[in-house]
Amino acid sequence: MKLSTHLTMLLAGAALLVAGVTARGASVVGSKHDLNTLAGVSMPDKQVCLPCHAPHNMPPANYGLSRLWNHTMPANTYTLFDGSTSVSTWNGTGTAPKYVGLDDVSRKCLSCHDGTVAVDSYGGATDGTAWAYSSSGTTFMPAGYQIGGGQNLTHDHPVGLQYPGLSTDGKTFTPGGYDKNPLLFSKTARPVTLDTATTTSGTTNYLDTDGNPITGVGKIGFGKLTVGGVSFANIVGCGSCHTPHDNTYRFLVVQNTGSQLCLSCHNK
Ligand code: HEC
Ligand code: HEC
Ligand code: HEC
Ligand code: HEC
Numbered sequence: 449m450k451l452s453t454h455l456t457m458l459l460a461g462a463a464l465l466v467a468g469v470t471a472r473g474a475s476v477v478g479s480k481h482d483l484n485t486l487a488g489v490s491m492p493d494k495q496v497c498l499p500c501h502a503p504h505n506m507p508p509a510n511y512g513l514s515r516l517w518n519h520t521m522p523a524n525t526y527t528l529f530d531g532s533t534s535v536s537t538w539n540g541t542g543t544a545p546k547y548v549g550l551d552d553v554s555r556k557c558l559s560c561h562d563g564t565v566a567v568d569s570y571g572g573a574t575d576g577t578a579w580a581y582s583s584s585g586t587t588f589m590p591a592g593y594q595i596g597g598g599q600n601l602t603h604d605h606p607v608g609l610q611y612p613g614l615s616t617d618g619k620t621f622t623p624g625g626y627d628k629n630p631l632l633f634s635k636t637a638r639p640v641t642l643d644t645a646t647t648t649s650g651t652t653n654y655l656d657t658d659g660n661p662i663t664g665v666g667k668i669g670f671g672k673l674t675v676g677g678v679s680f681a682n683i684v685g686c687g688s689c690h691t692p693h694d695n696t697y698r699f700l701v702v703q704n705t706g707s708q709l710c711l712s713c714h715n716k
Contacts, residue, residue: 479695480593488587489568498581499570500556500692507571513552520569520585521559526550526599529606550608551671554685557692562596563589595686605689611670611682611713618670618681628715630668668712669701688713 476482482496483489491498502518510517530547550558560567566585595604610616613624614631621629671685689709690699697703702712710716 474694474696476693476695479693479699481692481695481699483568486567486587491568492581495581499560499568502571505571510571513556517556518570519556519559520565520571521555522562522564524558524562524564524599526558526562526596526601526608528601528608529604530609531602546612547606547609548675548680548683549673551673551683551685551687553669553671553687554607557686557690558596561589561594562599563594564599607683607685607688609684610680611684614670614682616678616680616682618672626715628711628713630670630713 477496478485480486481500483499484491484494484496498518500517500519502516506516506518507520510521513521528547528550532547559565566583566588568583568587569585571582595601601607611630612627613622615621619631621631623629669685669687669691670681671683671687672679672681673683674680689701691701692699700709702709704710
């Protein structure tokens, strides 16, 4: 490798580091996921994390969900994009080949966003101790922010399906033509294009606007679930495009300028 190439990569790395530091300033505090900002909701001690995470005593109904999940979960069955249904258990099943069901993170999002459970409905402790916060909630998701209303996800970008070409363990990708290698997803703010020279070898890179490869700067989040004893770690879900805490790009994992979020998966 030429020295100039090394230098370019070094500089690109430094720029990424700076961008990373900037992004860290973005927080859930004061964002739309800080329920203190939502009219009608009164959070004890102006707490931010509580509607989603329990400090102690995760509600027994949420055992099996990770991340000390504290929000009340509906036992809803959702109609997925292809018309199949995802059962109300945490490990959904589906009928069509690629659609296997909703991962846990998507279910967590929908516990507020489908509009059936109040956003300020959360547990925390059931033993009645003085510090035990819990709320059955009275404020529901405002209409403009509802996703999957009526438990219908057929009008939304597909979720609950396997990413084409990605192995069930989510670790290897076989290029198929329509979809990009999600293992090399870029988190830079610049539009990305596919390095067509490498598509057939399975080592596809994304190129920045100067044509330089962007590698290893962030990956798409895929949901995990188990269906009939088979573990999937390649499920497209809300977490593939969104992040719940960082509101730099209105909770998108990357900026969508020039539709670069879409182009990160779609070979269009
Ligand atoms: C609106 C809901 C919501 C709020 C509010 C929220 N989180 Fe989260 N958090 C999530 C979701 C969803 C996940 C991902 C869950 C999963 O992986 O199953 C998560 C994951 C996490 C994780 C583990 C994974 C990671 O990203 O590191 C930590 C730690 C965490 N949150 C801390 C916090 C803290 C601290 C606060 C308050 C300052 C907070 N969260 C506020 C929804 C929320
Ligand atoms: C505790 C309830 C709760 C959970 C859980 C939750 N949200 Fe939200 N979300 C809200 C509320 C409340 C709003 C803002 C509604 C308003 O301001 O009128 C919101 C707004 C949003 C917005 C719009 C942001 C903007 O700036 O316009 C996005 C995107 C979003 N949520 C995605 C998600 C995703 C993805 C998840 C799961 C990872 C999730 N939410 C989980 C309550 C929740
Ligand atoms: C394929 C990518 C993708 C997936 C998957 C996805 N979203 Fe979004 N979502 C977006 C984009 C793009 C926007 C528009 C963001 C903007 O313009 O700020 C958006 C906007 C939103 C908003 C703001 C209100 C609106 O209608 O614009 C909410 C709430 C939201 N998404 C929740 C969810 C939930 C819940 C899921 C999972 C069921 C989900 N999203 C799955 C890409 C996605
Ligand atoms: C995380 C990867 C990912 C991202 C990001 C993504 N998509 Fe998709 N998209 C998929 C997958 C997987 C499918 C379904 C598989 C297929 O159709 O090959 C799909 C399907 C679609 C479809 C076809 C739906 C049908 O009728 O079958 C459209 C249209 C689409 N996406 C548009 C978008 C747009 C617009 C964006 C940006 C807002 C976007 N996608 C972002 C992965 C993604």
